[in-house]
Amino acid sequence: MYWESTPRADDPSVADLHLSKAACVGPTGVQYIMGGIGLGAGIYAMEQMIGHPILWASVQFLGTAHVGADVTIRTELLHNGRRAKHARATLYSGDKPIHVVSGSLACLETPHAETYFTMPEVTPPETGTPWDINLNPVSDNLISRIDIRDAGSNPKTGVGYLWFRSKDALPMSASWLAVLADFMPAPHPATNKCTSLDNVLRVHKLVESEWVLGECRVSEHRNGYFHGDINLFAQDGTLLATGNQTGLRWGT
Numbered sequence: 001m002y003w004e005s006t007p008r009a010d011d012p013s014v015a016d017l018h019l020s021k022a023a024c025v026g027p028t029g030v031q032y033i034m035g036g037i038g039l040g041a042g043i044y045a046m047e048q049m050i051g052h053p054i055l056w057a058s059v060q061f062l063g064t065a066h067v068g069a070d071v072t073i074r075t076e077l078l079h080n081g082r083r084a085k086h087a088r089a090t091l092y093s094g095d096k097p098i099h100v101v102s103g104s105l106a107c108l109e110t111p112h113a114e115t116y117f118t119m120p121e122v123t124p125p126e127t128g129t130p131w132d133i134n135l136n137p138v139s140d141n142l143i144s145r146i147d148i149r150d151a152g153s154n155p156k157t158g159v160g161y162l163w164f165r166s167k168d169a170l171p172m173s174a175s176w177l178a179v180l181a182d183f184m185p186a187p188h189p190a191t192n193k194c195t196s197l198d199n200v201l202r203v204h205k206l207v208e209s210e211w212v213l214g215e216c217r218v219s220e221h222r223n224g225y226f227h228g229d230i231n232l233f234a235q236d237g238t239l240l241a242t243g244n245q246t247g248l249r250w251g252t
Helices: 035-050 174-181
Strands: 006-008 011-018 054-061 070-080 084-093 096-106 146-154 159-166 194-196 198-203 212-222 225-234 239-249
Touching: 011 035, 035 054, 035 070, 035 084, 035 096, 035 174, 035 198, 054 174, 174 198, 174 212, 174 225, 174 239
Parallel strands: none
Antiparallel strands: 006 011, 011 070, 054 096, 054 198, 070 084, 084 096, 146 159, 159 212, 194 239, 198 239, 212 225, 225 239
């Protein structure tokens, strides 16, 4: 998968990731790693090294790397707790850190749970409008690997809905949801072309689902910045994850 790195035999805390087109976005000739892929790669590296599922993770973007680059991921266990383990994964392009991913991994599973967010009623994916926002799709890049359907939006309320389906039938994972959460600004015309400063993903429950619904909410855009949130639901209504980010609007 696009975010999966390979641990080094002599040091499992260090892993290597080659950036294919499927990990990148942007116009022809300037294809770069998508922020959600960077977060997903950090999550994958932490889960593989520490052996527990991610509970939450946040990425701060310091730089970028382009298609064909070899990225090094260095993972550190910061706190080996009984209920949660804290970790950090830093992505490097050469000697330059480009993404810093921090997170906690869950160690407990209990039988009781209550969820208070419910899936909104929207147009089903089969009848949704194919999403075309002119994000410079390139053959075999990340955008081309995802079937995205518009399920309605209202710029006056800042709320929009997108259905996502992997054309490669990727299994459900926190890393896949990290990629989808990065589309949070997409439905709103004021933020659909932006530069993210950070991404945060909080994982609730993973269940298999062909389609994932993103309930995207821009809470504010001001002075060239924006803040927003996303709720990700499986087709059966299960709340998979929530996320949020702050970003820079283009052209401001």
